[in-house]
């Protein structure tokens with residue numbers, strides 16, 4: 001039996017970690033056996049990437065985060081999927097396509113590095129007001145050079161994520177773009193639950209009713 005693979009991605013401070021936790025709880029209440037995880041991982045390799053962005057740049061950082069992704073897939077994500085779990089992952093390929101490009105790496109190289117990664121059943125990209133997202137990330141604590149820069153950097157990141165939503169959809173990844181607007185994390189999670197059920201079906205094996213595509217991404 002094989003599980004399902006769900007990803008939440010988007011700019012720093014938009015609320016990925018908060019919403020991932022809430023959505024994971026809602027899905028568990030719905031009967032899914034949920035495995036929540038994050039990239040970079042909390043392994044030595046992952047923490048080197050997360051906290052090492054002042055030391056590692058460009059190609060080096062691209063290789064580090066992708067090496068962490070393959071290790072994550074091999075040791076955690078694929079075993080959980082093989083155990084029929086619903087894996088929900090905070091950040092994945094979309095982050096690389098946005099941040100590594102902002103770091104000067106060619107998109108073709110990023111795709112080549114990631115050519116053997118698993119395709120999620122659904123990638124949700126959260127976007128929101130960049131001034132608010134940046135302010136939240138700053139209030140929580142800055143641990144990466146990608147978190148620095150004011151609203152201008154946040155606006156650029158937001159635009160890149162919207163472009164990457166389309167890019168992933170064109171590459172055959174089911175994508176849902178969700179702008180949080182004024183929503184609270186609970187409201188975002190409740191709305192996403194509906195979308196997830198449309199695409200993944202229900203825990204008791206009901207077939208999905210929606211065709212996988214890039215929704216809300218224009």
Ligand SMILES: Nc1ncnc2c1ncn2[C@@H]1O[C@H](COP(=O)(O)OP(=O)(O)OP(=O)(O)O)[C@@H](O)[C@H]1O
Nearest residue numbers: 011012013014015016017018136137140183184185
């Ligand atoms: N919709 C929201 N409205 C108000 N505050 C929020 C919302 N979503 C998250 N927050 C708050 O913003 C802060 C950052 O949220 P969170 O860590 O979930 O963001 P993130 O996207 O995972 O950030 P990063 O990528 O930088 O780790 C937290 O303090 C969280 O409580």
Ligand SMILES: Cc1cn([C@H]2C[C@H](O)[C@@H](COP(=O)(O)O)O2)c(=O)[nH]c1=O
Nearest residue numbers: 039040049050053065091095096099144
């Ligand atoms: C998955 C991924 C991550 N990064 C970098 C960017 C930040 O330094 C951290 C993410 O930190 P947070 O705790 O989620 O805020 O990792 C990256 O450059 N590329 C990636 O693909």
